[in-house]
Structure formats: structure tokens, C-alpha cells
Amino acid sequence: MQTELLKPTDRGLYCPAGNFYVDAWKSVDQNIVTHAHADHARRGSKSYLAAKEGEQVLRTRLGSDAQIEFRRYGEPVSVNGVKVTLYPAGHILGSAQIRIEKDGYVVVLSGDYKREADSTCTAYESIRCHTFVTESTFGLPIYRWPNPEKVFEQINAWWRSNQEVGKASLVLAYSLGKAQRVLEGIDSSIGPIYTHGAVEKLNESYRDSGISLPSTTYVGEVDAKQTDWTKALIIAPPSVMGGSWIRRFGKLSSALASGWMQIRGTRRRRGLDSGFIVSDHVDWQGLIRSIEETEAQSVWVTHGYADVVARSLVEKGIDARTIETEFQGELLEQPSEASQTQDATDG
């Protein structure tokens, strides 16, 4: 490949020809951002380029004074003579794949992506390229997502059965993306829905972006003692577990919505009552299919099971290598003693 088009550096993936970075983890002059999760969109760069769809959401992360240029999906822009186009990644609202082209050579950076239906963001689009840079958060064949409709049915049934025994239902989901997807997928006629402040803030951004979500009430707005929580569903980031915030709900059943819930041991070790397999990332099949659809001759694999995915691709005759990045994809893998998941990162 034309090595000058993209190279890994200690600040992030860098395009020397266009003098810009993609998802830089240190301050740079020109930063193209795939999506608003904290490990991909960091404050401190001089100027940013990102997808128009995610404008409201990205503003909540980067602040109102950050200098950001928003572009629609598929609308090309020239950055120092390099043609840059954003395409939907289907990960969260406004998530983008970054297509970079110069002299007929094309590189696509996937950012985080998934292939399952999700009406809170535009669906992933396959783009042909020479080099594809992919995530690999769930890059093991044991990760095989069930039909999302089935999962939402499970959540609905769980909510109803908690109501029957007089327990509040607490769904733990990342406040950006996962929480809204769960909200959109469940049957809101079952009972009232309450949210943690971090979730509610992003619900507002989603609604402002034209995504319709069921009506929710911020927990902080009601008198906890006067509220009957036994019929309620509460959506909060995973970091609330073990803290005092959840005490106000009385008897409750907790469930984490995450791809990690596919494995029984992970569910058990976290001391959760239930786990639902809801992922914002591709599963194994989706990953391999997506890579093959790009028809890329060379694949760079980043955060997650990069070694495993690269080795599998090499066996299939695809030129693949792993690259080091500072994106996080393994947060549930830390010992329980260590501080748990941050609210803002993806899982």
C-alpha cells in the first residue's frame, strides 16, 4: 500500500498527505472523528471534522466552543488535497467510517461499527477499498448476536415479571448509544421509564437530532420516596452499580445490556441478576463479512481481539496486521478490584 496515506503514530492514525489524524488521542491540529464515544472523540484538538448526523451528540462531548466542521454522509471534502468522505458505521448516532482517497488509492477506517438493525442511527454501508482499518472488540467466533427483536422481547418479559414481584427493573447501558437503542427497542407501554442524568442528557441530544424515543423522566426530577418504583424501568450507566445512587429504588433487579453478556461467566462474576445481549459492535460473522465486502487487499486490525482476527484473515489469504491504538474495547475484562467501566466509553 501507499504507506504515506495512513500511518500509526503515538498521537493516533495519521495521514501525512492530508496532514490530519483520525480519532487522535492527543491534541492535534486537524482531527477527523469517527464518533462521539470518549475513547474516540477527545477534547483539545484545534479543529475537527465529523458527521452531520452526530452534531448534537458530539457537541455534548467536545463542548460548544470546539471548532467542528460537520459533513453529511457521502459528501466529499478535500483536506489538503486528500479526498475525505464519511459513511455511516451503524454504531451510534452520527458514527462514521472515514474514507480517504488519493491518487486512486483508498483507505477506509471503520471506527466502531455494527450490522444489526438499529433505528437510532443510519445503517452501516459497505465501501470498497484497498486498505480497511477495522475494530475487533468482539473478534471471537463465540460472539454471535441473537436477533435484536428476540432480545427486546426478553427485556420486556423480564420487566413484566419484575413488576409482578414488585421489583424495579434497572437496565445498565452506556449512556451514549446503547441506552437510546434499548429505549427505542423496548415496549414503553409496560410501565414508566426513568433515566440517570447522564442518559437523559444524551436522550435530549438524540431527540434534538430527530430520533424519536419514548418519553422518559429524569430520576433527579422526582421525589424518590413518593415514587412507586416497582413498575418502573430505570436506565443508567453501568458505573452506578455498587454505589448509593441505586438505593432509592428499593427492591430491584439489575441487568446489563452488553455483548459481553453472551458469556455466562461474565454475567455471573458481575453479580448481576440478568444480562441481555445488546451490542453496538459487530459480532464475529458480521466482522468477517464486512471485511470481505470491502474487498480490501490489506486489513489493519485494532482494539479488541486484534491478534485473533488478523491470524484468521491471514489463513483466509488476506494480508492482515494488527496495530496498536489507545481505543478501549476490553473494559469488562479488568479484575473486579479495579475501578469499573467509565460511563462514556463503549462496550
Place this chain on the structure above:
Amino acid sequence: MDDFTKLFWELDGTTKTSEKTAALENYLKNAEAADAAWAVFFLTGQRIRRLVGTKLLRDWATQKAQISDWLFEECYDRVGDLAETISLLVPSAELADRTPLHSLIQDKLLPLRELTAEEQRSRVLELWEHMSQPQIFVLGKLMTGAFRVGVSKQLVIRALSAYSGVESTTLAHRLSGTWEPNAESFEQLVDPESSEAPTSKPYPFFLANPLKDGPDKELKEPENWCAEWKWDGIRAQVIRRADETYIWSRGEELLTEQFPEIADCASQLPNGTVIDGEVVGWCQGESRPLPFSQLQRRLGRKRLGKKLLTEVPVALLAFDLLEKDGTDCREHSLEQRQADLAKILIGLSTERQEGQSLFPNTEPDSQEPAIRVAPPVSDSPIMTWEAMASCRARAKELRAEGLMLKRAGSIYQVGRPAGLWWKWKVDPFTIDAVLVYAQRGHGRRASLYTDYTFAVWKENELVPFAKAYSGLSDAEFRKVDAFVRKNTKEKFGPIRSVTPQLVFELAFENIQPSSRHKSGIAVRFPRISRWRHDKSVGEADRLETILALASDE
């Protein structure tokens, strides 16, 4: 199969005993007798012999999933459970298979053993094709003979009792020995009408409370108290009624077959006799019990070999009489009961009863009968607490845990009421805790995982609270090491987290509240006092219990 799979996931998904019992009861209500029979069979810890080699299952799954061997290994490493790994890799059906559990086992699984590997392969692949992912997982557990879910036999019995109205002691009795998993035996098991004289029924045990502050503060005058050794064995009730013998543990488990020496000796007791005492392994040469770990070798076995019977002969050290000549005598005074007990036991001989020789080729190891009055602390009454304390200091020599102090003239009560019976242990604090992390040892143990972190329950979470790396024998360390390697969940540098499964009793000197520790407590000089093979993870202690001990200090 589908209901049983759901039951498995429900039991697996909660650590709360009440929820487990409810799930079981609900299953029993809806299950056909033939299916319930197999469910009870597996859940009470019985096994079918392995049907298919794990290596074969692994190969077939790898082929079916169209992946390389190394990739299967990567997945297995991540999941940590073979049956689960397979279930996540092979293509599964959307809809659950509806074959009843008993036909699956009898018609599809048991015949596998007779087939060639090739035939087995096509049968197993066909089973997989028609099952959902959770079913494939449970199937894997059944096929490899590794079926295990966190329920104790006691819990199953409790659910059976709630479902059928049959008393739990009767159920335990009916479930003991060889129990055939078929519809007929299940119906007999839960039949409330079944004409069975309650001859087997034990009395509820009277339990002692721990003495925390020393007897002089709590118990006042020493002359009101009788001291006995607190033996380190298994509390048991021996019943002789209607020419039948029953030995019950405190957990209402029937141990008659585990201790044939005691059962044999009990056959000389007059009908209508119930004795309370402690079963210990007895070392005749040293005139004291064998270590508890030796006694444990006698537990949970289907067959007792001659070698084991010779190496670990057991005795019942009797200390109370609950029924005499068919009459409940628990309201008699302690002194009266013990005098009557001595009178009954004095007549026992070591001669075997004719036609009853359970182990014909072994010589009686002991000169004393297997049921005998427990050795006294002192031949004369102990008049001061100082004298009592110096007796207690000798407990270790006798492999006793300390002293029991019983109120003179007291009756035999039920449960653990405060006031009449106290245990005054040498090790003030012991806690049953679960092994959660392991690390390699030092020096000559550097190749083994011998440094452990233990956890106790806080709500439904296990919180680590102490580290310990001494107290097990080399053989036990090797066993734990093998367990750690096989059951590693995650590796963090040199530390491995393991499936919470093994329970150990930890002893320590002191407990203090601590804000530095996640558990909120710090313990001094923790050491492993023994491996509790008899306890499941759910039975480990709770943090509240330890906190209560700490605040009493």
C-alpha cells in the same frame, strides 16, 4: 429438555436460595414424573458415566463451526467451559427442541456409549442441529458427565418437600442409597400417603452459640457449668428403632451407609434409642481423633474400600441421649441423660453381630465399641474458670476445637437458643470462604498455585476479604493447583481468577473494620484450617456474619 434447560439457567442465574427453591418447585409442578426423576437424579449430584470423550466433542464442534483448532482454543480460553464454548460455536436452532428429558437421555444419550466414534458423531451433530444454544450447553454438560449447578442435595429436598408435602427427613431417607431415575421411583419419592413408619426421623439438633468474651464475664459461676470437649468431626444422631439403624447428619443427610462401623455397633442398641454425638476418625494408637481431613476421605463415596476402612476407622463420641426405651427424654436434665447414656453404652461389645459383617476381611481396629461415651475433659469437676482455661489450652493435643460448656441441669432444646450451650473454641474465628483468586507460591511451591484470595458473600456478590497460603497438606495444594489451572477465568499478570467453587474454612486471630479494604474488614493471621468438601459456594459465610464478629470484639 426445554423445561430442564430453563431450570438450569434459572438455578445458575441466582445465588439466592429462596429463588432456587422456587425455580425447582415450579419445575416439579409442571414436569412429567419421568422427567422430574432425571432432574432430581442430576441435581442431587448423581452422574451418568461419560458418554463421549471430550476430545471428540471438541473436534466435532471445531469442524462444525468451520474454524481452526487454535481458534477453538482461543475461544475455550475466553469462555473457560467446554460445553459452553461448544454451544457458542456450533450453529444452533432458533427454536428449542421439545424432546422430553427422559426420552433424550434414555433413547438418545445412553445408547451413544455402545456406538463407534463415527456413529456417535452423526448422532451428536443431529442433536446439535435441533437444539437452541442453551440446550446445546446443557446437553454438553450431560454428555461429559460434568453436570454441576449450584444446588445442594438439601435444597433439592427442600423443594421436593414444598412441592409434595412429604417431610424432608423422609425424602432424604427415600433418596438415599441407589435411586433409579424413572417415573415410578419419582412417584414413590413424593407420595405423601406412602405407608412408611417414621422410624427414621431424627430430633432437631440443639446447637451451641460461640462464646466471645470468655466465660468468666458471660457465664458467671463456674460450678453451674459442665465442660466437654468440642470435637472436630461431624455432628450426628444415631437412631435405633424397630430393628433399623439410621445415622443422620446435622444437615439431615442420611450417613448410615458412610459409617458401617457405627451402624454395625448401633444394631446392639435397644430399640427406641436415639443418641447425639460427634463422628470422628479414630486413631487408636494415639487415643485421639484423626485429623478432620482424614475423616473427609470417608464422605461422599459410593463404595468404601477395605484400605480406607482400615486407615480411617470411625467412632461416634456420644454425649447425649434423646430417646430412651422409645420415649423422648429431652426434658430430662443433662446429668440424667448422660447417666442413662453411659448405662446403655456400657453394654455394647466390640464383637460383630452374626450375619452382619459388613467388611468381613478387616480386623477390628479398635478395642472399644464404635459408639462410646466421649472422653471427658477431666475426671473431677472443674471448679474455677482458670482451671477450665488450662483444660481448653490442651484441646489441640486431643485434636479438639476447644470446650463445650453446658448449663448444669439443662434440658435438650431445639436449634440455637442463647444461654444453655456454649462453644469456647481455641481459634476464636473461623469463616467458610470461597476461593476466588490464586497466585503461584514461593520457594519449593513456586511451581504451584498456593497463594489464595478468599471471598465471602455480600448480597449476591462474592467480595474478597483475606489472603492465605498455609494450612493445606502438599497433596491438597496439588489438588487445588490442578483445580486452578482447569478453572481459570481470567489472568491478570501472575494472578488468576477462578470459578468460585471451592470452599475453605479460614481461621484467624482477630477482625477489625477497615476502610482500606473493599470488604470493609481486615483479618489478622488468616490461615486455611480445612477444605470444606462438604460445603457448596452458596453455603459460604456472609460478610454480615463476619462484621457481627468484628463489632463484638
